[in-house]
Amino acid sequence: MENKTREVWVFIEQRNGKPADVSLELLSKGRKLADTLNGVLKSVVLGHNVKNIAEETSKYGADSVLLIDHPELEKYRPLPYSRMMNKLVNEHKPRIVLFGATVIGRGLAPRVASNTVSGLTADCTDLQISDVTYLKKEYQELLLQIRPAFGGNIIATIITPDNPVQMATVREGVMELHELDAPNPVKIEEIPYIPDTTDDLVKIIEQYREESKVNLKGSPIIVAGGYGLGSKDNFKLIHDLAETIGGEVAGSRAAVDAGFVSPDRQIGQTGVTVRPKLIFSIGISGAIQHRAGMQDSNKIIAINPDPEAPIFEIAHYGIVGNAEDVIPNFIELFKHKLK
């Protein structure tokens, strides 16, 4: 089922009149993919009074916008959104559709993939265009959907060779944002909203925001601890070091699962992706899914008693030792030097 269109679409998620960061990051990535395909990048904007968002997407590379603006779409609800997206995708058969791997994107993208019989890969950490030979057949310009798999212990490249539409979700912070210096004027195609009796099956009664005080993405120094710390009590060492050097506390997935640290501080493929000036990785073995969320950090200091731990292979400085010994020494010496 060859797809002749050269359209790359990005679903633009918006809340309260503001586009989600991840959607803009995906536009930057989508621009590159569209260029490789000699194609066009379209943003898909659903909402109410969101023409400004539609216009803004050109700053991140969109050539044109598919806009559905209607009061019924003011807040995301699964059925009106998926119904309209299904219709757009079925009618236009874009080659690629990208969604943020947010609560909204993870509810919407699978429905659209299911309805349009498209391939969908979750939480990709990289997307590329390449010719592929699969089962002795040649495929041109497929989307390589690259993601850690199996609990993050291997890297898998997923393809959608025989279905026309290739879809992927990507987490916030994974793709880099590029604002264009001189964006082209954007072409907006307004599409009418068609109401349906199913729209009100889910009604929003109340929303409350609990803005997280944690800002891992914006923190220049991060101290991350893993399961290797052994206990929540021992994890206090991570807090002590972070406090001493002015960093944010983070954890690996295993540390979060073990209850050492809260889920909003999880770094990795299924957590936050960070690029700080300095990151300490303490008691973290360094599974791929974790490294995917921090390997672009400017300086990595790994502390682990196991000299074979994979984290040392990406670290700039490695200390083979126990956190209980190394951290108190580090804190004491650091305080002394700052005097």
Added chain:
Amino acid sequence: MFNSIVMVKQVPDTANITGKVMKDDGTVNRSMLPAIFNHEDKEALELALQVKERYGGTVSVITMGPPRASEMLKECLYMGADKAYLISDRKFAGSDTLATSYVLSEAIKHIGEFDFVFAGRQAIDGDTAQVGPQTAEKLKLSQVTYAEDIQQIENNSVRIKRKIDGGHEIVEAKLPLLITVVKGANEPRPFNAKFLMIYKNAKTLLDLEKIANENSLLVLEDLVNEYKEKNLYITTLTTEDLPSIDLTRIGLHGSPTKVHKVESVVLSGGEAVNIPPTKEGISELIDTLLNDHILG
């Protein structure tokens, strides 16, 4: 009275993967990993059981997987599920999330009337969170994902608290409905001793086939009927039991996504400066970081 179907999955315990589980070619040796009940699915079952306790009705559990997944179905029965279905056929092997949701939706249609379909938000072996919404779309159901609590059910409307990015939301949804349940929503109940005593003898079709094969005096059909009568039969559905299923839409062939390549990553580094874990070593490291203006 509400009837619930809970989609559950047995998963390899990926949290405990160590070097020994990795093969030399970078793939995972599944047989080295213990198979566990995906925890978010267990929380989904707990929520369904709470609905049953508060409002009456039934809870059925359904899983697509290899025969050994019946161990997990028995756990569901020990917790209080009324009926268990194992959807198992070699033809399902290699199914991606789309093909899986197709099989599950066909099986659910086969099972029949329901008010709720529950599932965990995602399974720990893939973390995709796709099968729930994909199944909902195929069943033409509305959905509430990331649910934490069912607050009340009134006039065919369910009030649900769910997680959203940066907060929470209360929604009111009409039945029938598919709900996915997020980690931490509840504490799944322990096994009930009475149910354990009863259902430890529950058998799947494959179990009974084995028994029949080992004893020429036993006839499979009679065995199945006997176990059905005792309510100890774990209904096993194959492609033959789902005659409406389109075989081109299942298994590897029916899956749009294919694994092109699997690799263990070649790491860029190997250049880490080795700092001895001594006071002198750490002191030097701090000096370097201060001099480079990375710290301080």
